[in-house]
Amino acid sequence: MKVKDIAMGAGVNPDTVRFYTREGLLKPTRNPDNNYQQYDAEDLRRLRFARKARQLGFSLPEIRQILEQAEDHHSPCPMVRDVFQQRLAEVEREIAELQQLRNRMTAALSAWQDMPDGTPDGHTICRLIEHWDESVPEPATEE
């Protein structure tokens, strides 16, 4: 299989295939005739696996680790479960942050309902934003 073939087989951009290859997630051989990359069924499995894992929120370094463990005939599943728990927690934190942002935004919107626009006068730029203060809960500092 050449780049485009495996890319279509997994439904991704050929550049993504090249990128994953550079990153060491795929390990094609070379066609000595023309120096083209040659992918096999195993690479396709790895690529599909990687895409599913991405959808589940795994990072590329995590996926590489999982694939390497599998190469060494160790079950990556315990690690998968472990990382997955952490990712789930992160996702929930991100959701909470975005919800706070949305709350700030809708609060601002309703506060703006009755405010006039006004022209910048050297003291204020846009009072909509400048006069928006109301004890905003800081989004949790990450990590």
Add this chain to the structure above:
Amino acid sequence: MKVKDIAMGAGVNPDTVRFYTREGLLKPTRNPDNNYQQYDAEDLRRLRFARKARQLGFSLPEIRQILEQAEDHHSPCPMVRDVFQQRLAEVEREIAELQQLRNRMTAALSAWQDMPDGTPDGHTICRLIEHWDESVPEPATEE
């Protein structure tokens, strides 16, 4: 005011001040003696404004536009209201996507409860992920 002064005045990293200056959000003058950047009260206003706008979800290019409009003595407020509506919609879309992701993740977790780990056998890498399929609602393609 020097970099550190204005940075402290707005509660940000001095590097952020330098970055905003490079990006054209702040326009300090130069002290010809030592080539240091000199910020004034107007810059501090702009910096504080920018930080609040960032908290409300505005991007740096958006903020720069707003500041430029204000410089030209046009009220940026109509634009602020406009961009803000769009940002709010985006935020809500992001929340929905993340919630879908969380749903997929918790579904996967509970499905994994009773699955054994297994060792990679050349056909599967980690069946936890590979056998997770169950008609996943694709997150909406953005834009």
Add this chain to the structure above:
DNA sequence: CTTTGACCTGTGAGTAGCTCACAGGTTTTA
């Protein structure tokens, strides 16, 4: 008066995960 430390300068790289552009070589199709 000199040293030391804290500050200043600009530039460049790093973060995540791709995506696209470029310039040139190869293969397929008409």
Add this chain to the structure above:
DNA sequence: TAAAACCTGTGAGCTACTCACAGGTCAAAG
């Protein structure tokens, strides 16, 4: 046989900073 479609690797671009580097400047302490 020539054009179209593919391949190659490398490098830049996206966001909003943050940090590192090497060197210049300045205030206070000794």
